[in-house]
Amino acid sequence: MSKKDCKKHQEKKEKDTFVGGPAAWVAVMGSVEQSENEHGLTLVRLTHESGATAVVHSFGATVLSFTTAGGQDLIFCSSTALLDGSKAIRGGIPLVFPQFGQPDKRLAQHGFARNSVWQVLPEPSSVPDEFAGMCTCVLGLDNTIATHEAWPYPYRIEYFIAIGPETIVTKLMVHNSGEENFAFQSLLHTYIAIGDISATTISGLQGQSFFDKASDDPDTAKEDPDQHIEVAQYVDRIYVPPPEGLLPDPVTIVSPVGSISLSRHAQLSNSEGTKPLPADTVVWNPWAEKAAALSDLEEGGYMRMVCVEPGLVNGTIQLEPGACAALTQRISLER
Ligand code: BG6
Secondary structure (H helix, E strand, O other): OOHHHHHHHHHHHHHOOOOOOOOOOOOOOEEEEEEEOOOOOEEEEEEEOOOOEEEEEOEOOEEEEEEOOOOOEOEOEOOOOOOOOOOOOOEOEOEEOOOOOOOOOOOOOOOOHHHOEOEEOOOOOOOOHHHOOOEEEEEEEEOOOOOEOOEOOOEEEEEEEEEOOOEEEEEEEEEEOOOOOEEEEEEEOOEEEOOOHHHOEEEOOOOOEEEEOOOOOOOOEEEOOOOOEOOOOOEEEEEEOOOOOOOOOOEEEEEOOEEEEEEEEEEEEEOOEEEEEOOEEEEEEOHHHHHHOOOOOOOOHHHOEEEEEEEEEEEEEEEOOOOEEEEEEEEEEOO
16 A cells, blocks of 8 residues: 555544444445344454355454355364453464564563454455455454553554455555554464364475474574475474565465465555565464363364464564555465
């Protein structure tokens, strides 16, 4: 998004009421319906004209599911996840913002966005081209809804969710609506449904550098020599792009569910124009022992999921007033 668009967006913000409802913005090609769950929290259901569907929970703007037109679930959500707003949802696509992990102990692990109730926006500031032909909705969060004294900046986030027959795209746009720079991290914490981890391989990251958070030396980058990743133990890796470069794209997850491609990119738009941002990719599976400590992960759930998480987490992104940072993932069932 250009700076002009950001400004237009800021001006428009004054008019936006941030109230969701039946008039919430939909970019054709299907329907978007809102309902309340038994805890009084809004759920958004997208139905693409092909029959593909997705459900988004307003708590954390967490995508709970995406089912292709052919009936294949591509996103794992624990059957024991809490959906009452008392805890970040275990599974789906939680959003990490404004910190990854807990570098600042005053803020919650992975920040406050996944623990906040987002609003279904009546309309977006602009419609990204990549959603042509898709059924789309947009949710919003800003500092009047969720903030923290440890990170007290005026910001506004738009989160687009778009589905097509075999594809879900999610795009997080962070706007600095204040008058000073702020630094943040963000990540799309995607739980991919793979059916059986022992029959799953992840490719596209071989030979890249990563920080191994599951090792004794999490702060030294290693190089991945493998052809592909096979998860047979606790895995927690942050893959980082080469200096001045980007990670190869896409990541491909081959599993009993099918071959799923996850493509990702990030961009920074400011007064100088738009340039790519080097996105990182986290690969995480808690494996048996750590899974047992997660009270909201269903029995044996770690065997049916792997997290492949595009993010801006190695260091921080500096965002100047009026600037926008966008992080996008596109997940498709290839066969
Ligand atoms: C991953 C992190 O993104 O999220 C892991 O790399 C972390 O270190 C995992 O354990 C799950 O975090 P949480 O807070 O949802 O249990």
